Amino acid sequence: MWEAIAGASDGYFLEKLDERVTAQHAKQKARNEKHPDFQVQTSEQIKEFLQSTVGISGRGLCVFIASTITPKREKFEHHWCTTGGGVIPRGYFNLYMTCDRFAHISLNLHFSSNGDRCVASDRASKKQRSIINVSQETFQVNFIPPSIMAFDEPCYRRDRVIGASGPSGFDLVVTDRFYTSVALAMQLLTMKFYSIGTIMMNGRGLCEAILPPKKNSKSVSNKRSKMIEQDTYQVVKFLHVPVMEDVR
Structure with a gap:
C-alpha cells in the first residue's frame, strides 16, 4: 500500500x-x-x-x-x-x-493516480477505493470476531434530521467561545448561515437580563445559585431578530 x-x-x-x-x-x-x-x-x-x-x-x-x-x-x-x-x-x-x-x-x-480511467466516471470514490480495499483486507486478516458481537448503527428518518418540509437552504456554523458574538451571528444570518456557540459574558450585544448580578461593580460567579432549581434554564429571544436566542 x-x-x-x-x-x-x-x-x-x-x-x-x-x-x-x-x-x-x-x-x-x-x-x-x-x-x-x-x-x-x-x-x-x-x-x-x-x-x-x-x-x-x-x-x-x-x-x-x-x-x-x-x-x-x-x-x-x-x-x-x-x-x-x-x-x-x-x-x-x-x-x-x-x-x-x-x-x-x-x-x-x-493516495491514487489521477490518470486512472475509473476516476473520470466517479472521482470521489474511485480515488479512495484502493486505500479502502487494502484497509478492509488488512482488517479481515487480523480481526478475529468473538462469539457474541453487538452492533449499534442507528438509522434515522430523513425528516427527523432536516424536517418534514425538506432542507431550509441554510448551513450551520459552530464557533467556540472566543469567536461567538451577536454581531457575527446576525451577519451569518444574512449569508444564510445558522450559528451556534458559547458566548463570553462580555460579548457585545448579549442580553444583560440573563447575566449574573453584580456586587460592588464586580460580576458575581457564574456558577449556579442555590436558589435556582436544577435542570432549569433561561431563554431570551431577540425582538428584532426572532430566530436568534440566548440560553443560560
Missing part, C-alpha cells in the same frame, strides 16, 4: 511539473524587478532541478507520518531548528528527513 501511495505521489509531481516550473519562473522574474542583483534561472534550468528530486518511497512516507504525529506549539518547520530548547533535541528530525523533503511529500501526497 505504501509503495502504491508513493507511486501515485510521484505521478502527481510529474503531472504538475510544467505548471510549477512556470510559476517559479514568474516568481523569480518578479523578484528580479525588485532586486536587480538577483539572477533569474531559465525554465529549462528550473525544470532540470525539479526533475533531480529523489522519488518518494514507502519508507519516506512512514517517516513523514511519524514527523506529523509529534506535536509542536509553533510553526511545524521549527522541528528542524538548530537553536532553542524544547522537549525534542535540536536537529533531531533532520537526522531522518530534511525540511525540504518533508515539504516535497506534503505538496505531492496522493
